[in-house]
Amino acid sequence: MTLLSRTLRRSKGRIVKVRNYIAQAGPVLVILAFMPLAGCTSLAVGAGATAGVAALQERGFGGAVSDTAITAEIWQKFLTEDENLFRRIEIEVVEGEVLLAGTVENTDSELKAVELAWQVNGVNRVINEINVGQGSSLMDSASDLLITTRIKTALMFDTDVYAINYSVETINGTVHIMGIAQSEHERNLVISHARATSYVRRVVSHVRLKDDPQRQRT
Incomplete structure (x- = not known):
């Protein structure tokens, strides 16, 4: 397909x-x-x-x-x-x-x-x-889907990233990442993978650390 x-x-x-x-x-x-x-x-x-x-x-x-x-x-x-x-x-x-x-x-x-x-x-x-504003064009949507797929694949094959803890959405070339990182190092790796992906315009991280005090109160 x-x-x-x-x-x-x-x-x-x-x-x-x-x-x-x-x-x-x-x-x-x-x-x-x-x-x-x-x-x-x-x-x-x-x-x-x-x-x-x-x-x-x-x-x-x-x-x-x-x-x-x-x-x-x-x-x-x-x-x-x-x-x-x-x-x-x-x-x-x-x-x-x-x-x-x-x-x-x-x-x-x-x-x-x-x-x-x-x-x-x-x-x-x-x-x-x-x-x-105006919604995404068909080609933009296809490009966003490709970006998301590439990032998810990169996370999955990185043995230093627990990929199961992350979700990725791409809208008009802007990548939004949510999840829970085991460490600051892992969080940085996830963001780096996103930024290194072709056609990404911007990366917005909403990733929390595993031991984030704010997370413990939720």
């Missing part, structure tokens, strides 16, 4: 993304509910793998499930309020901290998106990286 095709599928199929978030929010419940009826081994393995990955993250299984539920609820609020919010804004959540990144048509839409995010239980901070 070409980058262009993936971008089209991404913009037109955002509802699938919401459903996936909802499904991930309760993988154990899905297993318990459907295994006795369906006896589907592949379902159990898939849900179990999701749970296993979540458990390995620094935020833990409970934190991952909570963040996924927050993400799904914000998506739902965006979709109910305004389809443009749903289509144009990307959401990342780490330990109740919500990153909103994208481009909307006017300031009212920007403020509404922030307001809706704050309405969700469990949100303790909203990071507003929303721009006001």
